[in-house]
Amino acid sequence: MPDRRPATLPPGPADERRYVSPMPKTGHVALAGVPNVGKSSLLNRLVGEHLAIVSPKPQATRLPVVGLRTEGDTQFVFHDLPGLLEPRYMMQSRMRQAALDQLARSHAIVYLHPAPAGVAPPFESLAGLEGPPRAPVLTVYTKADLVPAAARAALGPDALLVSAETGEGIPTLLARLAVLLPEGEFEFDPEDIGTQPLRFFVVEYLREAAFEVLEDELPYAFTAEVEEFREHSSPVYIRVTLLVERESQKGMIIGQGGRTIKAIGSHARTRLEALLGKPVYLDCWVKVLPNWRRNAASLSRLGFPEDAPAS
Ligand SMILES: Nc1nc2c(ncn2[C@@H]2O[C@H](COP(=O)(O)OP(=O)(O)OP(=O)(O)O)[C@@H](O)[C@H]2O)c(=O)[nH]1
Ligand SMILES: [Mg+2]
Known part of the structure; x- marks a missing residue:
């Protein structure tokens, strides 16, 4: 195991325990939002491969797609979910069920909302949930490449904007997510990008x-x-x-x-x-x-x- 102790840290027994063999972090992250906001495009950007299907037409994703990204000591297990909507027929209610099941199993929820559409409504109301989800929700604005500076400012000083097109905001998104993940051994090979057959x-x-x-x-x-x-x-x-x-x-x-x-x-x-x-x-x-x-x-x-x- 390589010594990952940062060179600037002073020596000390507590530091030894904490830094010499750090516990890896891993967790499940749901990419959620209404249809067509760019969940699948973001998943593909995150894993660096066209795993999830993308379309300008809404409701392209019907079942969750799992994408992996391992960065050093952190393994992110992303779940690109079907868009949340009010079901009108059985397939849509099964899609919604699949999305809700994964939301309940995730350690963190990335709530995606398109930057061109302005400030995001609260996640619970959009998702039609009865109460707040168990996992922390990180609101992220997609399609950042489509908005001019003035429209960005309207989203607030702390708004996190990403673009699947240019890669803008991805390192910040990963850094904000990493702190939300629990410690634990990797579930998957760090070289893998997917888990589905x-x-x-x-x-x-x-x-x-x-x-x-x-x-x-x-x-x-x-x-x-x-x-x-x-x-x-x-x-x-x-x-x-x-x-x-x-x-x-x-x-x-x-x-x-x-x-x-x-x-x-x-x-x-x-x-x-x-x-x-x-x-x-x-x-x-x-x-x-x-x-x-x-x-x-x-x-x-x-x-x-x-x-x-x-x-
Ligand atoms: N310009 C731009 N277009 C994007 C970006 N992300 C997604 N799009 C476009 O938005 C449309 C929808 O993208 P998807 O990734 O399929 O959206 P989704 O949220 O997975 O949609 P559903 O699976 O239908 O719920 C496609 O035409 C994408 O090319 C982005 O960062 N910039
Ligand atoms: Mg999709």
Whole structure:
């Protein structure tokens, strides 16, 4: 273990205990806020990889994405959460449940609010919580690159502004978070950036493509399921079923001469190859899973946690 005692400290037994083998710090940090505020973009900036999907359309994130960052003696376990909203149908209430579950399990909450929208309302009211969350809440203004100096001043002298675009404010954010984390051994390898299986990212990147390529309500009715994953074949072989809610949507996913499905597959393949560092063959098929966003069994099968039982 390297001696991490700062050179300027005077010698002494208490100092020895405290500095020679410092206890590492680690904890779970929730990135929370309403849809589209830049939670996923910030997660990607924090881990230095395009892990979480990003879209100008709201509600792109449906299930939490975990990103790791280890800096010296501190390991941050970030959770990019689905945007908090008032659910209108079952998938949205499962998304909200997933977000609330992780909020309750986190050591710190980063409450993200876009700087261009002005001063953030209180987190509890925005999140529709009955009381303040257990973990400390750090309010952070996103999209700092979009606001001129005068608008920054209006946010107050202590406001913390970050930009996923330029990286502004990230070191300050990490420093303010580090003091909120408990001491403890690292849960993950310091080299790792994520914890979720590749299958999860296959679906996510296909959904990201859907947000880019498809219009109107269609990306919201879209999801995918991995049927087969041969990681040791070359190229890596992945067979997926692209799922829509109605028969009439199948043709729109396939597109003229298969143009749309090719564009979706190719976007996801490029992202997966970047993540895996090897060539991928993505075999895409389309199926209807009727009304899956409003069907409890389909949602459970697709990985959405069940609502908390009424107590
Ligand atoms: N200029 C600028 N745009 C940003 C920044 N962060 C995010 N955006 C854009 O804001 C939009 C939403 O970003 P996301 O990261 O997908 O937002 P989110 O909060 O994860 O959204 P949901 O998953 O839908 O809740 C995208 O078009 C991003 O490119 C930023 O720092 N600067
Ligand atoms: Mg997101």
